[in-house]
Amino acid sequence: MKRLLTALMITTSVSPVLAAEPEVAYPAGYRDWHHVKSMVIDKGHPLFESFGGIHHLYANKKAMEGYRAGKFPNGAVIVFDLLEAKQADNAVTEGARKVVGVMHKDAKKFAATGGWGFEGFGGGDKTNRVVRANAATACFACHTPQKDHDYVFSRLRD
Amino acid sequence: MKRLLTALMITTSVSPVLAAEPEVAYPAGYRDWHHVKSMVIDKGHPLFESFGGIHHLYANKKAMEGYRAGKFPNGAVIVFDLLEAKQADNAVTEGARKVVGVMHKDAKKFAATGGWGFEGFGGGDKTNRVVRANAATACFACHTPQKDHDYVFSRLRD
Numbered sequence: 352m353k354r355l356l357t358a359l360m361i362t363t364s365v366s367p368v369l370a371a372e373p374e375v376a377y378p379a380g381y382r383d384w385h386h387v388k389s390m391v392i393d394k395g396h397p398l399f400e401s402f403g404g405i406h407h408l409y410a411n412k413k414a415m416e417g418y419r420a421g422k423f424p425n426g427a428v429i430v431f432d433l434l435e436a437k438q439a440d441n442a443v444t445e446g447a448r449k450v451v452g453v454m455h456k457d458a459k460k461f462a463a464t465g466g467w468g469f470e471g472f473g474g475g476d477k478t479n480r481v482v483r484a485n486a487a488t489a490c491f492a493c494h495t496p497q498k499d500h501d502y503v504f505s506r507l508r509d
Numbered sequence: 510m511k512r513l514l515t516a517l518m519i520t521t522s523v524s525p526v527l528a529a530e531p532e533v534a535y536p537a538g539y540r541d542w543h544h545v546k547s548m549v550i551d552k553g554h555p556l557f558e559s560f561g562g563i564h565h566l567y568a569n570k571k572a573m574e575g576y577r578a579g580k581f582p583n584g585a586v587i588v589f590d591l592l593e594a595k596q597a598d599n600a601v602t603e604g605a606r607k608v609v610g611v612m613h614k615d616a617k618k619f620a621a622t623g624g625w626g627f628e629g630f631g632g633g634d635k636t637n638r639v640v641r642a643n644a645a646t647a648c649f650a651c652h653t654p655q656k657d658h659d660y661v662f663s664r665l666r667d
Contacts, residue, residue, distance in 0.1 A: 382667070386544035386565065391601035399599070407544065441557070443549035443601070445666070475667070508603070509540070509633070 372484045373460045375453050375470035377477040381430040384409040387418070387505055391436050391443055404449055405436040408505050417456070418507040421500060427456040429503065448475040454490075454503070464491040465502045530642045531618045533611050533628035535635040539588040542567040545576070545663055549594050549601055562607055563594040566663050575614070576665040579658060581624075585614040587661065606633040612661070622649040623660045 387408040392398055409430040410418060417423025430453055435446030451472040458466035469490035473479035482489055494502040545566040550556055567588040568576060575581025588611055593604030609630040616624040627648035631637035640647055652660040 383543055385541055386567070388603060389547055389563065389565065390603070391549060391563075393599040393601070395599035405547065405549075407547065409544070441551040441553035443551070445546060445548070448667070509606070 373457075373468060375455045375468040375482075377472060378409075378411075378428050378430050378451070378453050378455075381409045381411070381428070381432070381451075384411050384430070385415055387429075388508055393436075402433060403436070404433050405443065405445055406431055406433040408432070413456075415507075417501065417503070418505075423456045423501050423503065425457050425459075429454045429505070449473075450481065451475045461486075463487065465494070465498070467491070467494070467502055531615075531626060533613045533626040533640075535630060536567075536569075536586050536588050536609070536611050536613075539567045539569070539586070539590070539609075542569050542588070543573055545587075546666055551594075560591060561594070562591050563601065563603055564589055564591040566590070571614070573665075575659065575661070576663075581614045581659050581661065583615050587612045587663070607631075608639065609633045619644075621645065623652070623656070625649070625652070625660055 387410050389405065389407045391405045392402050394403065396403070409432060411426075411428045413424050414427035414429050417427045430451060432451055433449040435449060437444045437446045453468075453470045453472070455461070455468040455470075456466055457468060461468040464486050469482055469486040471481040473481045491502070494504070497504050500506075545568050547563065547565045549563045550560050552561065554561070567590060569584075569586045571582050572585040572587050575585045588609060590609055591607045593607060595602045595604045611626075611628045611630070613619070613626040613628075614624055615626060619626040622644050627640055627644040629639040631639045649660070652662070655662050658664075
């Protein structure tokens with residue numbers, strides 16, 4: 352009986368994971384990671400609709416190894432943190448968070464999209480997943496030209 | 510004789526420090542510190558001449574305590590990292606480093622300027638000090654309205 356219960360518990364806890372799309376975890380603590388670089392995307396830019404605002408890229412330690420090597424190890428996480436860009440009085444300041452975009456390297460789990468899992472958390476809300484099963488078309492397609500840099504657009508700077 | 514030599518050595522090593530302005534150390538490793546916030550200052554802004562470009566603020570651990578408390582402990586260091594802002598194709602990207610500005614808290618050493626030492630490293634060059642003995646007029650004067658926040662303009666955000 353005990354063995355049966357254990358087997359049932361394992362089955363119950365494992366099966367939803369097997370059935371669902373592989374999920375990208377919310378990048379807890381990313382605001383303390385290394386700030387890689389930033390950019391402002393204004394109206395008129397081809398990516399304005401998706402990425403208009405000011406964005407900052409953050410990398411965890413494994414992602415830092417990846418930037419240096421040109422190939423990212425499993426566990427590397429890069430965050431694209433997009434905030435509103437408020438233009439006033441000849442300055443651009445940061446506004447509300449629009450989305451926390453995440454690339455999470457796991458060569459096996461995300462084999463279908465170059466070994467990277469992609470997710471966006473709308474407004475930075477951990478529960479508001481905006482990519483879900485659409486990573487291949489919504490994210491990976493635009494990253495394929497960066498294949499020689501392991502699908503990552505950004506580069507480290509001093 | 511040994512005592513005299515020791516006394517001479519102490520005098521020799523201490524006297525240049527006593528004679529010179531208190532010096533702010535270059536903030537080694539600041540690019541791995543917490544990224545506090547960013548801003549772009551454009552032409553037409555009253556601070557454009559001094560601070561035009563895109564700047565990022567970084568805080569060491571003691572400075573993070575200070576942001577939370579509203580009062581910064583000795584050893585707190587805040588970096589104002591100013592890069593050229595390249596405007597093209599409806600985007601602003603980062604260019605060359607213009608200056609690494611530093612505020613370093615040491616209530617005793619920098620008592621004359623609110624307990625903060627101020628320095629700027631032109632182009633990010635550790636040897637190119639652009640403030641030196643002019644901290645009171647070149648830096649501290651503009652920070653005095655922030656006395657209630659320990660002379661710090663920036664605030665933490667999520």
